[in-house]
Amino acid sequence: MSVLAPSHPLGAPAGRLRVAILGCTGSIGTQALDVCRQHADRLEVVALTAHARTAELVAAAREFGVARVGVTDPAHAHDAALADLPEHTTCLIGPDAAVELACAEDVDCVLVAIVGAAGLAASAAVLETDKRLALANKESLVVGGDLLMPRVRPGQLIPVDSEHAAIFQCYQGESAAQAHAIWLTCSGGPFFGRTREELSRVTPAEALAHPTWNMGAKITIDSATLMNKGLERIEAMHLFGVDMEFIRIVIQRQSKIHSMVEYDDGSVIAHLGASDMRIPIQYAFSYPDRWSTPAPRVDFRTLGSLDFAAPDAETFRCLALAEQAGRTRGTLPCVMNAANEVAVSAFLAGACSFTDIDAIVERCMDAHTVEPVQSLEQLADVDAWARRTAEHMLAAR
Structure with missing residues (x-):
């Protein structure tokens, strides 16, 4: 199964889309809440989860008036902040809380923004329902793509990673059978051009200084090692039903081209725009429609240039390891x-x-x-x- 099968999107009601955000206090989760804030006439937040940051969870629950929240780390079950939850709000505790909230009857769309392999169970649970899965957890497919993709119904899964959302859009209106290659873009991270010896001396603070994207700590380090791009290549393999050789990584330093699809006739369709995750998050909610932008627009008259380069898999060994894992499966x-x-x-x-x-x-x-x-x-x-x-x-x- 590929996400490209044409159909009406699942979880698309006539009224407001009822959204559950799993991992609402992380980078993707907080930006998703901002999208919901800007489009309150179209989106209703009905459930939220957090792993440990309970004060932020409570603040979001109060702002959006959600009926249910979940704290997935039992160590935070008795945090004082939880006493400030609205009286009508139910709080679930433990690793199964995300799955239970995702499967509730009053949820139309589930944004899985949990970091790491912990998102796999929630993604699998959503695919057993008729809800839309807005997937921002690449590890779900990296780890369990062989299990998850056969369960995907046409129109059910909308990718949220900026690159995969871009590829998904570059395929719209085209024949996937006539595609020649996917060009998966990569900023190159903060250490582009460094030697292996120089990399051995970098500090966490240096590695967390991503040149173009605002992300959580784990994903930012993965971007610095280029493991993130290796994970995304495996994710694209599953999402679009292609092999690893079909997906080519290219360094695009400005992060304005979010990915491209090249077709048999030599035409290349690219997705360009601001380096702002709110845009692909919003598209996962609005698909197949496009709503007013939640981010500043790019003025291409002042952008200057777009630079491209090949990745260095010998220096950034994580790229080669991810390729090995993706080929071996x-x-x-x-x-x-x-x-x-x-x-x-x-x-x-x-x-x-x-x-x-x-x-x-x-x-x-x-x-x-x-x-x-x-x-x-x-x-x-x-x-x-x-x-x-x-x-x-x-x-x-």
């Missing part, structure tokens, strides 16, 4: 993703170097015996094994 992408999450956390905590991230991921991948993907339970076990293995490798350094 099975449980290897799950291992790669879990090991990367552990290594990125260690780097942010000052427990390893920047180049240790890809080293840990590679060692975990080498230690794993790949199996075909069979179930969510199997992937949970593989994910846990990879995390333990990565933690032991970090401790043994």
